[in-house]
Structure formats: structure tokens, C-alpha cells
Amino acid sequence: MKAVVYEAFSVPPKIQQVPDPTPEAHGVVVKVMATGVCRSDWHGWVGHDPDIELPHVPGHELAGIVEAVGKDVRKWRVGDRVTVPFVGGCGTCPECYSGNQQVCDSQFQPGFTHWGSFAQYVAIHQADTNLVALPETLDFATAASLGCRFVTSFRAVVDQGKASAGQWVAVHGCGGVGLSAIMIANAVGANVVAIDISQEKLQLARELGAIATVNAAEVANVPEAVIEVTRGGAHVSLDALGHPSTCFNSISNLRKRGKHVQVGLMLAENSTPAIPMSKVIAHELEILGSHGMQAYRYGAMLDMIQTGKLTPEKLIGKTIDLEQSIEALMGMDRFQGVGVTVVTEF
Ligand SMILES: [Zn+2]
Ligand SMILES: [Zn+2]
Numbered sequence: 524m525k526a527v528v529y530e531a532f533s534v535p536p537k538i539q540q541v542p543d544p545t546p547e548a549h550g551v552v553v554k555v556m557a558t559g560v561c562r563s564d565w566h567g568w569v570g571h572d573p574d575i576e577l578p579h580v581p582g583h584e585l586a587g588i589v590e591a592v593g594k595d596v597r598k599w600r601v602g603d604r605v606t607v608p609f610v611g612g613c614g615t616c617p618e619c620y621s622g623n624q625q626v627c628d629s630q631f632q633p634g635f636t637h638w639g640s641f642a643q644y645v646a647i648h649q650a651d652t653n654l655v656a657l658p659e660t661l662d663f664a665t666a667a668s669l670g671c672r673f674v675t676s677f678r679a680v681v682d683q684g685k686a687s688a689g690q691w692v693a694v695h696g697c698g699g700v701g702l703s704a705i706m707i708a709n710a711v712g713a714n715v716v717a718i719d720i721s722q723e724k725l726q727l728a729r730e731l732g733a734i735a736t737v738n739a740a741e742v743a744n745v746p747e748a749v750i751e752v753t754r755g756g757a758h759v760s761l762d763a764l765g766h767p768s769t770c771f772n773s774i775s776n777l778r779k780r781g782k783h784v785q786v787g788l789m790l791a792e793n794s795t796p797a798i799p800m801s802k803v804i805a806h807e808l809e810i811l812g813s814h815g816m817q818a819y820r821y822g823a824m825l826d827m828i829q830t831g832k833l834t835p836e837k838l839i840g841k842t843i844d845l846e847q848s849i850e851a852l853m854g855m856d857r858f859q860g861v862g863v864t865v866v867t868e869f
Pocket of ligand 2: 561562563564583584609670671672
């Protein structure tokens with residue numbers, strides 16, 4: 524098969540012919556019909572992820588058609604239209620038994636712990652635990668765009684932040700994660716304030732449901748600006764970028780007993796950011812993470828998509844082919860594109 528392969532970190536990947544994957548007994552091979560390009564792929568490519576062994580094929584936001592099925596798989600057949608959370612569970616550890624496959628003790632991540640979906644085919648383990656059936660009406664590009672940023676945002680806003688109607692939700696950073704979170708928070712009835720340094724992204728944030736915006740490049744103090752807009756601070760605030768300054772601002776702009784959810788990844792030199800812990804104590808703040816979402820929770824999100832309450836297709840910036848994915852991957856640290864880039868031609 525054709526795949527995007529890198530043989531060293533930070534060296535441009537190349538399209539190569541590599542052997543087709545075969546399914547494990549409990550796994551499947553999926554013919555990739557669409558795969559998103561994500562900043563996590565960039566982190567992996569530059570060497571921030573200790574799971575990656577070289578040579579490597581990136582890609583973890585995928586949707587496709589089951590091509591081959593292992594002998595122990597019960598629920599899936601060749602031809603099924605599927606997607607998969609970016610964190611796969613083993614199905615047999617205490618976290619999986621408690622329903623928290625997103626933090627499985629023996630988790631796998633296509634594109635990190637094994638070869639991913641910047642390829643014509645990808646192997647997925649423990650298919651009965653991890654595959655998600657796609658509704659016929661959901662196209663592959665949109666389904667792929669859910670894979671990491673959208674589901675992580677859904678879990679962050681709905682399951683971790685528990686944002687509800689009438690609450691203020693602040694979203695710091697309006698890339699793929701942030702725009703997803705804005706759409707989801709708006710859909711559950713929260714009032715959303717979006718924060719970014721790009722007027723273009725803030726405009727898109729408004730179109731997706733933000734009722735107020737703060738341009739962080741134009742105000743002297745971002746938390747004060749958010750507290751003013753929200754008349755006392757956000758009930759739930761997300762760092763959707765993953766940077767010490769947006770993390771600090773997100774915690775600082777909470778009202779008492781508010782929840783900060785860290786969604787953007789904090790890696791390498793950003794992995795131990797300063798946080799205003801005195802405020803966490805005095806105001807009884809909560810600090811939470813969001814690490815993908817369990818396959819069984821996709822149902823609620825897919826229902827909201829099918830009923831038109833969520834429209835993730837609006838977040839797709841452009842569709843490209845496998846060759847173009849190389850440039851797109853290497854450029855993911857520059858925050859240039861608006862919306863999610865999806866590879867749809869292999
Ligand atoms: Zn597990
Ligand atoms: Zn991703």
C-alpha cells in the first residue's frame with residue numbers, strides 16, 4: 524500500500540510503498556477513506572512522543588471501510604463504515620471495565636503506538652471495544668474530522684466540564700479543538716466567549732455560536748476581559764490550544780467553583796506550566812483533563828449530528844490528497860489554516 528513514512532524525526536516524510544497491514548485476531552484492517560491532519564501528528568513527527576518507533580506512519584483521525592476482520596472479532600464485518608477514537612482501549616484492564624477506555628492502562632493509538640492512517644490501510648486492535656459504526660448519512664471526511672479534536676472537545680464540554688444551559692463557557696484558542704468546543708457548548712445552551720489572537724478565527728467562532736469574543740492581542744489582560752464579558756467569570760473554561768499562557772488565562776478567568784478543562788496538549792518544554800494555585804484553593808476551582816472519548820459515548824454525539832444540533836462539517840477547512848498531507852503535517856505548528864484539513868484521496 525501507499526503510506527506517508529518518516530524515518531527520522533523532523534526530517535520530511537516521503538510517500539512509500541509498504542506491506543499491507545493484516546488484522547490481529549481481535550482486530551480489523553480499515554481501508555482509509557479520510558484522515559484528519561492534526562497538531563498531534565506534528566508533535567509526533569518532531570519527536571515529542573516517546574511511543575513512536577521509527578520508521579513511522581502518522582495519522583489517527585480516520586474513517587473508512589472494514590477491509591479485513593480477525594478471527595475473534597464478533598461485531599464487525601467486511602464493508603462496515605466505521606471510525607475509531609484516537610485512544611483505543613484494551614478492553615480488559617480496570618479502566619476499561621469501569622468504562623474509561625480513554626485512559627486505558629494498555630491503550631493503543633494509531634499513528635503513535637503503531638502505524639497510522641496516512642496510508643491506504645490501517646490496522647485497528649480490539650475492534651469490538653473500539654470501533655464506532657457510522658450513520659449512512661455521515662460522510663467520511665466529516666467522520667474523520669471527529670476523531671480527535673471534536674470528540675475530545677465533546678468530552679471536555681459535556682462529560683468533564685458538564686457545561687449546561689445559561690452557563691458561561693470560555694474557549695481559549697480557536698483552532699480545530701476550540702471551534703469544536705464552541706459549537707458543542709453553544710449546542711448545549713451555554714453562552715460562549717471565544718479568545719484568540721486572529722480576527723479571522725474569532726469571526727468563525729462567532730459564526731459557530733460564540734456570543735462574545737476577546738482578541739488576546741488587543742487587550743492588556745485576557746482574564747480581566749473575560750471576567751468583564753461574563754460578569755464575574757466563566758463557569759467552565761477550556762485551554763483549547765495547549766500553551767502555558769492560555770492555560771494560565773483559562774484558570775484565571777474562572778468564577779468561584781468554576782472548572783478548567785485542559786484540552787490542548789502540553790508537551791516538551793510546555794509540559795509543566797505555571798498555574799495560579801492560590802486561586803484554585805481560595806475559589807475552589809476544579810482542574811480537569813480531556814483525553815479523547817470512549818467509543819460507546821459516540822452515540823450521543825452522533826445523534827446530535829444527525830439531528831442537526833452539531834454540524835462538524837462546517838469545521839472542515841480543506842480536503843487534500845496523501846501527497847499534500849506531507850506539507851500540511853509539517854506546517855501544523857504554524858497555526859495558519861482555518862478549520863480542519865482532511866486527506867480524502869489516497
Ligand atoms: Zn484497558
Ligand atoms: Zn488529532
